[in-house]
Amino acid sequence: MRAAFLPGNRQVQLKDIDDPRPGHGQVVVAMRASTICGSDLRAIYREHLGEGPEAYQDVVAGHEPAGRVVEVGDGVDRIKVGDRVVVYHISGCGQCDDCRRGYQISCTSPKRAAYGWQRNGGHADLLLAEERDLLVLPDELSFVDGACVACGFGTAYEALCRVDVSGRDRVLIVGLGPVGNAAGLMAKAMGASTVVGVDVSGDRRRLAVDLGAVDLTVPAGDDDQLREILGDGAEVSIDCSGNGIGQLAALKHTRRWGRAALVGEGGQLSVDVSEVLIHRQLTVHGSWVTSTVRMAELLERLVRWDLHPERVVSDTFALADAATAYEVADAGASGKIGIVWDD
Structure with missing residues (x-):
């Protein structure tokens, strides 16, 4: 599959990498939208901060993913093949007090890994995710809506x-x-x-x-x-x-x-x-990002309000044009920028 990496110095590299296979408790999500966040620009695209939760580990970029589940591993019960999902972009240890409250963003365990930072993210055709990190996207919301919720709107x-x-x-x-x-x-x-x-x-x-x-x-x-x-x-x-x-x-x-x-x-x-x-x-x-509980609440509220986050997206690009997408986002004169796939 094709995937985009951010080596720093305002560069985007497209590479062919192996398709992921799900292990226990994991699913494979076919990407349909993966938007660009300001933290991607500040801490990875322009430079590599290289420490703490913003330590980019040369993985597939993109921490605002939404897509459709195409494969599930053993032990996956809640999520089904065909589900439309949003990926909460931090996978925590699952055991600390913060994780138990749904605030994986605040997990301090060495096992904590953010999609697009320390584990492969959404700027690829397929994403390997933990079932516990997925929220089902309501039918009334688009994949771009979901990608915007994954970080920006949730925050x-x-x-x-x-x-x-x-x-x-x-x-x-x-x-x-x-x-x-x-x-x-x-x-x-x-x-x-x-x-x-x-x-x-x-x-x-x-x-x-x-x-x-x-x-x-x-x-x-x-x-x-x-x-x-x-x-x-x-x-x-x-x-x-x-x-x-x-x-x-x-x-x-x-x-x-x-x-x-x-x-x-x-x-x-x-x-x-x-x-x-x-x-x-x-x-x-x-206030740092949000919790899975609050994000699930937000998805329901957006439907009730008939509010579509994709309205803040001014430009969308194919994965092949990821370099252009990042250039436009980095210019700072547009709205949200998204990478999208045909459904």
Whole structure:
């Protein structure tokens, strides 16, 4: 089968590798959609960080996979051949407290392996996955919808749940990439009264408005305009920028007694703790991906809301054109980028 690897230095390599065969508790999934995440760009495509959970081990890339099950191994009971599935992209040890709660993302066992990072991911014709990592994709959702849920929408939903968004809230989103747009779309579905977006890119601000993810936008750094719109601040803020300046802006424009979630990876945040956090009584969440339980809940909610995550996808490419797909994603002027296969 064909598979895409990321050797660093903004390169994509296509190789022919052996088709996988399932062992006990494993299934083989024929890929139908595998979207590109900002962490792929930051930590693998541009360079190799090489340590911790972001240590790329020269495996098949892609940690946002969705497809159809074509083969199952011994001991597989819940998932059947023909099932349409989303792959939760971290396979944990299954025994620690975090794994038992469904938060394999936080597993610290040496057995932890993320698809597309430490074990083969979704940028290939076939994917070998553990049954426990699969969620059945509702018929109402497309494979591209599922791939978007596998990381980006799941991550945004977790943060929105942490800050308990409802109709009482105005929401400020800093960073209008795919995760920021996902957060805006779902915040509205959850009842947010107003969603304001901030980004340095005019293209991304316009795209967010066109997608309906935000009601209005403000250029990054324009604090006066933000204060004019939000007054003493938004009840909820979510940083998806992964940038220290953006993270600080999100906190500073959260109103007293408000709630904030930091989602964007990377960045160094320097903050006057007393002035910005303590004296203003803020609740701040660090929110990393989501759980299998929350992701299953999200799939059901998306059907109820009639919300299709694929609307944030601006361009799709065949696996043979993976290099072009990564170039477009890395340019940072588009929406979500996906690699797709014919069903």
